[in-house]
Amino acid sequence: MRILLRLLAPLLGLAIAAAGVLGIIEVVAAWVRPGSTGVVVPWSAWRSTLDRLTWADNPVPIIGIVVAVVGLLLLLLVALARRHDVPLSSPSPEMTVSTSPRVLARLVGRHIRATDEVAGATVSASARKVSVMAEGFTSPDPSDGGHLRSTVRDRVDDLLDELPLVRRPRVAVSTRTRKELR
Structure with missing residues (x-):
């Protein structure tokens, strides 16, 4: 828009x-x-x-x-067409601090891609929800323990806890196994 x-x-x-x-x-x-x-x-x-x-x-x-x-x-x-900024906690009452959803998505994506198990990730973010689609070399199947999904979710949760967000967005993580070799 x-x-x-x-x-x-x-x-x-x-x-x-x-x-x-x-x-x-x-x-x-x-x-x-x-x-x-x-x-x-x-x-x-x-x-x-x-x-x-x-x-x-x-x-x-x-x-x-x-x-x-x-x-x-x-x-x-x-x-x-209004802006859909993500509000952050302000250091003083006279200030309003926010970031764009694109910046939040880039920050989460960079944080996730730094994990050894993650081969690639696609992240979309808004003030209400952060969606992560991660590709890894380990199996995302829950019967195998779902190690990749829990690793990615923990990393996203840790990052969101560190950020001064006014309202914490929901996190949705989906994973899949990359078919190619490392």
Whole structure:
């Protein structure tokens, strides 16, 4: 969602700037040549067309509905694109400290990959949940003791205990055995 906003914001800004430049050109042209019909935009033709329209004519309600729907979609897009930071304990009441979920996921991933049993790991994080998919050379099967899963879970729990998180996220660990040799 944030990427879409980053694309829409400059486009809307350029459209508004172009309309402003167009308005300035038309005003200056009207001052220089009074009674002109417009340099770029045919204002007099547009005015005569708009004078004939009423609120009940067909294009007016349709245009109103389209503008309202586009406005509501833009408001919804902005509301959904808010940052989803992970709050941290602040050192003083005047400060607010947070980190991004990406940083938390990288920190957990780097901590897990430092384990000898882990060949690779994929981590996703949010303020509520940390999900880890670890690959190892030992068997993740619980009948074999599930050594890799317990090792990874212990490492993640230890790291989350060390971090100054306001609310500790849930941890979900899944493992699989890597097929290739070390």
